[in-house]
Amino acid sequence: MDLALKLETTSTVPFHRQLYDELRRAILSGRLESGQRMPSSRALAKALGISRATVLFSYDQLLSEGYLKTVPASGTFVACQLPDELLQATSPLISPTSPSRLELSTYGETLATVNLQPPPGQKPLINFSCYGRPAFDEFPIQLWRRLLSRACCFNTTILDYPADPLGYKPLREAVTRYLTQSRAVRCEPDQVVIVNGSQQALDLIARLFLNWGDRVAMEDPGYFEARCIFQVQGAEVLPIPVDHSGLVMKYLSTLTTPIKLVYVTPSHQFPTGAVLSLPRRLALLAWAQQTGAIILEDDYDSEFRYDERPIPALQGLASSDSVIYIGTFSKVLFPSLRMGYLVVPQQLVPVVTRAKWLIDRQSPLLEQHVLTDFINEGHLERHIRRMRMLYAQRRETLVQALTQGLENQVTIMGENAGMSVMVQFHTHWKDEEIVDRAEQRGVELISARSCYMKAENSNGKFLLGYADLNSETIAEGVWRLAQILKA
Structure with a gap:
């Protein structure tokens, strides 16, 4: 039986894995038909110039996954029903009709009307918008x-x-x-x-x-x-x-x-x-x-x-x-x-x-x-101590940069704590304009508007996350904001 199997001697993939892949492809493509008898491990090893143990290893893998089956005193055969077929459901023939409206519960109806914020993305920007993200590189x-x-x-x-x-x-x-x-x-x-x-x-x-x-x-x-x-x-x-x-x-x-x-x-x-x-x-x-x-x-x-x-x-x-x-x-x-x-x-x-x-x-x-x-x-306490010092330095960098770069154009709120700072920019621009202009300069901001039940109380207020930004990035980001707001 000529199975037309090809094993690469220069490949880093082991022979038993190459042989498994070749036989599986032959079975799925139909070159090895359902119920067809497989050559003995000794004969296949001799034909391919590899050890019989390698062939047995590949056969065992195919047997365990259901591609092959053994018949006592007869040999090894291609399975009549392949495992891949068991994972594929047959689509029923249904006449197309106009979709009916599925009735939600009160919970579902209410949830459908809530305007949830999308999760923060991973953008290649100076990203102040991730106000709860820790310093991953320090973990x-x-x-x-x-x-x-x-x-x-x-x-x-x-x-x-x-x-x-x-x-x-x-x-x-x-x-x-x-x-x-x-x-x-x-x-x-x-x-x-x-x-x-x-x-x-x-x-x-x-x-x-x-x-x-x-x-x-x-x-x-x-x-x-x-x-x-x-x-x-x-x-x-x-x-x-x-x-x-x-x-x-x-x-x-x-x-x-x-x-x-x-x-x-x-x-x-x-x-x-x-x-x-x-x-x-x-x-x-x-x-x-x-x-x-x-x-x-x-x-x-x-x-x-x-x-x-x-x-x-x-x-x-x-x-x-x-x-x-x-x-x-x-x-x-x-x-x-x-x-x-x-x-x-x-x-x-x-x-x-x-x-x-x-x-x-x-x-x-x-x-x-x-x-x-x-x-x-004791790893948790040590990690918290390290992060407390790191975040304190980054917060100080942010506050100093805002104070020096924006002077009377910004109010900084809150205690000397946390992983973010809430600020209010004093400008005639709307929040959306500030966000758009900042993004054009490579800085991502997030308005605090969603935190307020009365949106008019949030004008000019933003959350600046700093925990995952190094001091140089923080200073550069604030400098770019200053150029925008002073324009």
Whole structure:
């Protein structure tokens, strides 16, 4: 039998792989027909001038994938039904008709009307628009790879469904120690729920607590995606103004309508950067206890304060079960890790466990193992210390460049913290014009308009992310902005 097989002696691809590819192509193209008998391994090896072991290796691979079959005492044959055919569904013959409108749920209809922002792109610009992106080139990727390899060697149970939807218990214990020490959060490991980032945490809480028509109080300006989650759940979102000391309590306490939930970012208000003062924290806790409202505390990047110690979490001050705490590793490590945590009151643990189980069973177990080792071996604290110094330098570079380059044409807002700065440019141009002119000069900006429920309050305000930009890039970007705004 002449199979017209060709093996390249100069190729870096091993002979057994070349032979496998050649035979598979011959089977799929029909040169080797269904049911046709294959030459013996000894005969084929002699014909090709290779070892019989190489032929056996290729045959075994084709047998295991279903291209060949063996018949006892008869030999090896091409399979009658090839595995590729099993992956191809036959299209049914259906007469074309006019498409009918698929009826969405109330959730779906509401979601269809929400104007979500596209995720930030990877453009070859001086990109100030990625206000939550950490410095990827400073992440200890070799260390992470080593921990990942070690976790893969752990045992096969790491591939199974985890026993606890709340998350890998050693990780929850590590997170508990970390939060107790760094954020003064009061909790036990069984109150910690590992989630796929803070976005899932927000969605879980909204599903569990909000009914259609419930009212949610929220900082204005505030986190746009959180507002969307509350709105598509059917809640009415009420804006509460923010000043240099955070949420203005007098507006919240004078509301006459019942409030189910209030969403706050007290440690570093998004997007203004304000810190909720202690008197207002105590007033907010007292108001929640009096009204029965739930406080949802989003502590998204409190690790990065540059002139003083981190502010203790609001949750640690609460004497009742009024606060649900959200944290994430997306800012301190990297966003694609998709790992965050909820700290819930003890009475909510059973229902949150059920909700997490129904939504996605569990967060990825392999990454949880790696993250546990990363925390327990001290790598997380060391990485945060390094990033805190780096981001402080980059923030100082940005502030100095803005102050010197734009002088009275810019107002810089917020505390000396975080991974972004909110600024207001004093110019007669509209935000869209500034964005377009900046892009023409190779600078990408993002307006803070989506953060405001009243768009007229956002004129000239922008978020400048700096964590993933080096000092030279920051200075060059601000210089280009100055040329635009002074034109």
